[in-house]
Amino acid sequence: MKKILIIYAHPIETKSRVNRRMIAAVESMSNVRVNKLYENYPDFFIDVKHEQSLLEEHDVVVWHHPMYWYSGPALLKEWFDLVLEHGFAYGKEGNFLKGKWAINCVTTGGRAASYQAGGVNRFPVRQFLLPFDQSATLCKMRYLSPYIVHGVHLLNENNIKEVVADYTRFISFLRDEEWQEEQINREDSFNIFMSRGKKQ
Amino acid sequence: MHLDAIFFQIMIYLLAAVVSVPLAKKAGLGSVLGYLIAGILIGPFVLGLVGSEGEDVMHIAEFGVVIMLFIVGLELHPGMLWRMKRLIFGLGGMQIGFTALVFATLTALFWLNTAQAITTGLILALSSTAIVLQTLTEKGMLQTRGGRHSFSVLLMQDISVVPIFAILALLATQVVKDTGVISDAPEATESGWQQLLIIIAAVGTIIVGGRYLAHYIFKLIAETGLRELFTATALLLVIGIAVFMDAVGLSPALGTFLAGVVLANSEYRYELEDNLEPFKGLLLGVFFISVGASINFDLLIEYWALILLILTIVVSVKLVILFLLGKLFKLPLSHNMLFSFSLAQAGEFGFVLITFALQSAIYDEFTAGVLLIVVALSMLITPVLFIINEHLIQPRILKEVSLEADEVEDNNHPVIIAGFGRFGQVMGRFLNANGIKLTIIDNNPHNVQYLKKFGYKVYFGDMTRKEMLEAAGAAKAKVLVVTMSERHQIDKLVGLAQKHYPNLKLIVRAVDVAHELALQNIGVMGHRQAIFDSAIELGTSALSAIGFSRHESYRSALTFKHLDKRFMANLQQRYSKDDPHFLMETRKFSEHLENILLMHQKHPYQEMDCAWDTQSRIEEEKENQNIGK
Numbered sequence A: 001m002k003k004i005l006i007i008y009a010h011p012i013e014t015k016s017r018v019n020r021r022m023i024a025a026v027e028s029m030s031n032v033r034v035n036k037l038y039e040n041y042p043d044f045f046i047d048v049k050h051e052q053s054l055l056e057e058h059d060v061v062v063w064h065h066p067m068y069w070y071s072g073p074a075l076l077k078e079w080f081d082l083v084l085e086h087g088f089a090y091g092k093e094g095n096f097l098k099g100k101w102a103i104n105c106v107t108t109g110g111r112a113a114s115y116q117a118g119g120v121n122r123f124p125v126r127q128f129l130l131p132f133d134q135s136a137t138l139c140k141m142r143y144l145s146p147y148i149v150h151g152v153h154l155l156n157e158n159n160i161k162e163v164v165a166d167y168t169r170f171i172s173f174l175r176d177e178e179w180q181e182e183q184i185n186r187e188d189s190f191n192i193f194m195s196r197g198k199k200q
Numbered sequence B: 001m002h003l004d005a006i007f008f009q010i011m012i013y014l015l016a017a018v019v020s021v022p023l024a025k026k027a028g029l030g031s032v033l034g035y036l037i038a039g040i041l042i043g044p045f046v047l048g049l050v051g052s053e054g055e056d057v058m059h060i061a062e063f064g065v066v067i068m069l070f071i072v073g074l075e076l077h078p079g080m081l082w083r084m085k086r087l088i089f090g091l092g093g094m095q096i097g098f099t100a101l102v103f104a105t106l107t108a109l110f111w112l113n114t115a116q117a118i119t120t121g122l123i124l125a126l127s128s129t130a131i132v133l134q135t136l137t138e139k140g141m142l143q144t145r146g147g148r149h150s151f152s153v154l155l156m157q158d159i160s161v162v163p164i165f166a167i168l169a170l171l172a173t174q175v176v177k178d179t180g181v182i183s184d185a186p187e188a189t190e191s192g193w194q195q196l197l198i199i200i201a202a203v204g205t206i207i208v209g210g211r212y213l214a215h216y217i218f219k220l221i222a223e224t225g226l227r228e229l230f231t232a233t234a235l236l237l238v239i240g241i242a243v244f245m246d247a248v249g250l251s252p253a254l255g256t257f258l259a260g261v262v263l264a265n266s267e268y269r270y271e272l273e274d275n276l277e278p279f280k281g282l283l284l285g286v287f288f289i290s291v292g293a294s295i296n297f298d299l300l301i302e303y304w305a306l307i308l309l310i311l312t313i314v315v316s317v318k319l320v321i322l323f324l325l326g327k328l329f330k331l332p333l334s335h336n337m338l339f340s341f342s343l344a345q346a347g348e349f350g351f352v353l354i355t356f357a358l359q360s361a362i363y364d365e366f367t368a369g370v371l372l373i374v375v376a377l378s379m380l381i382t383p384v385l386f387i388i389n390e391h392l393i394q395p396r397i398l399k400e401v402s403l404e405a406d407e408v409e410d411n412n413h414p415v416i417i418a419g420f421g422r423f424g425q426v427m428g429r430f431l432n433a434n435g436i437k438l439t440i441i442d443n444n445p446h447n448v449q450y451l452k453k454f455g456y457k458v459y460f461g462d463m464t465r466k467e468m469l470e471a472a473g474a475a476k477a478k479v480l481v482v483t484m485s486e487r488h489q490i491d492k493l494v495g496l497a498q499k500h501y502p503n504l505k506l507i508v509r510a511v512d513v514a515h516e517l518a519l520q521n522i523g524v525m526g527h528r529q530a531i532f533d534s535a536i537e538l539g540t541s542a543l544s545a546i547g548f549s550r551h552e553s554y555r556s557a558l559t560f561k562h563l564d565k566r567f568m569a570n571l572q573q574r575y576s577k578d579d580p581h582f583l584m585e586t587r588k589f590s591e592h593l594e595n596i597l598l599m600h601q602k603h604p605y606q607e608m609d610c611a612w613d614t615q616s617r618i619e620e621e622k623e624n625q626n627i628g629k
Helices: A019-026 A048-057 A074-083 A130-138 A157-176 A181-185 A190-199 B003-026 B031-042 B054-074 B078-083 B085-110 B114-125 B129-139 B145-179 B192-224 B227-247 B252-263 B269-293 B297-302 B304-328 B333-342 B349-359 B365-380 B382-408 B422-433 B445-453 B466-471 B487-500 B513-521 B532-545 B550-577 B580-602 B607-612 B615-628
Strands: A004-008 A032-036 A060-066 A101-107 A142-149 B415-418 B438-442 B457-460 B479-482 B505-510
Touching: A004 A019, A004 A048, A004 A157, A019 A032, A019 A060, A019 A157, A032 A048, A048 A074, A060 A157, A101 A130, A101 A157, A130 A142, A142 A157, A142 A181, A142 A190, A157 A190, A181 A190, B003 B031, B003 B269, B031 B129, B031 B269, B031 B365, B031 B382, B054 B129, B054 B145, B054 B227, B054 B252, B054 B269, B078 B085, B085 B114, B085 B145, B085 B304, B114 B145, B114 B349, B114 B365, B129 B145, B129 B269, B129 B333, B129 B382, B145 B192, B145 B252, B145 B333, B145 B349, B192 B227, B192 B252, B227 B252, B227 B269, B269 B365, B297 B304, B297 B365, B304 B333, B304 B365, B333 B382, B349 B365, B365 B382, B415 B422, B422 B438, B466 B487, B479 B487, B487 B505, B487 B513, B505 B513, B513 B550, B532 B550
Parallel strands: A004 A032, A004 A060, A060 A101, A101 A142, B415 B438, B415 B479, B438 B457, B479 B505
Antiparallel strands: none
């Protein structure tokens, strides 16, 4: 069993329809820790030492956020800037994250079809997330294909319930199963990997 | 008197104060009543511990008045007089004029002659500055509208003591002419005009001396750099004037009051006040005790019906006149009640004036004795009047107002703000801007109509009463924000809310660090020191002004705040265990901050923002380069 740290970045949680429900569903699971950045650091004043010790205590880091301009909300970037210090996360002495797993969980307004060549957004989500991928790699972490929820604006109540149930399954899977990251990374998203598993 | 006898007397007075005042405060009666009761207890008619000769007690009493008047005089700044001229001279002048007129007429109608009638009218027109100011301050009502009106009237009364003395001196001549009898009192044998001349000469001496001489003396003393010498000089000045006035047959209180006024503009004013303040507090206590001790119970028991009648007439006439004047000056009902009830007693000047009138043969022994008791009793019942106002009258006014408010709004307002001064107003505007419905409790009904128009629900009156909280909907509200300025009121309200509304979240503006910690100890969340944030805000501007980048100074302020928060949490744990640590920790705190600030000088960023500092990376890359070579 792995310990999961969900770094959750959503600036107006009270107006969130989908993310809030997803987070609420996994919040009280054992060995899952939800770290709400905007709730803990409303003034962007991140407690670096605390964040670093959280990272050390867990095996898998999930960056959970809505897609904002093909990246995360501003506070998440601040978190990267300040928490992943030289000498802690990277550099010759920076080996504290070595061997841990990292993954993005993103929600997008655009539908899946728009994230491909010829679509409005032209590139797959996986490609927009390259900075996360490379940051994790520089920190000697193992980056996994992202978990994506597309088209959240058009989800009705039943769809949302489905999304929440899927997400809960995803987090449990991360925590409980003995997965191979090579198999996951063969797919463009974790969702595809999981649905393949179901079919088998 | 033997030394040990003097010490014994002092001990009795101090003991009486130390025992009775805390008890009276615990019982919610205020310190003044505590002192008065202490005086009665140790006085000649109960325990007989002090003042078996009434004169002793009165002497001590007079010196308490002397110092108090000097300080009252010092605070009579011409600029302030000018700003409040409408209230002081208009309201105050009318109060003295009408009250004196009514009482003079009443007394003349019954049994006294013209001189006695005028004297009685003037004496009874005055109220007790000492009791009322102290009570209003203790209750945190001095800054309310009713409180300010009371203060203005008291000020006018203090000022008018000077002309009242002059009038009494003139009346004394009249008495001699009318009766043709030569009294035993030596002052009365001189003609009134002679007396007036002496007054003018003495007053002139004080004014000239205070204006031209005092400055050089104080400068000389201040240059020695010895603080105790300055205190000695201040005391010498007051006692000297008292002795001088006594020698020319005038009231020492009047003389020092004048000296105070003359020195109000001096650059040593604050130093004088500072030095005399402790003496004033102590002596005022003694004064109240001696008022209690000077009540002649023999006379009271013999003529209790007459005295009670006079007392009732005095208090009710004063109440009615004050109330009508309050109406004339458009005081809202609840404030008018505070104003009227606070000033319905006679004042400590009464003792001095009655004694003076007795010496000048205006009064006979009996009249003076009865009046002394009436004045003392009226002062004694002042706390009772306050209690009547607070518990019987204000709730009724409140009920009317709340009914009115209920008609405007009856939906649930999640936030109640207690205290709508400058601080509360900003808070209220902020919450209102976020679409939050507010209920406001305040003791200033000034803005009620205006606020209602904007959808606020407003209640005014004493905020620290359960009925008030209940009327404001504390049972349904989610949050109570306490932004009052007096600590004891804040604590009272917090206690009340915690006891009766455990689900109500409390957000309290703390008065200082110690208060903040005390609040944390009783489990109150979400408070900040009142001035902390704006101080840092200003500091941020200062940093930017001397060349820090704006974000740098902003971050620095954040760091400071968060360190402060962390340290407060640490501090609070120790504070709850035992107190001596508290001071130590506070000191450590400032040292710690000093370190942080020192570090800040060495590094471009705070310890929390190290990742923005590329120093370690540069070093590592240089190292790699060297290996590469």
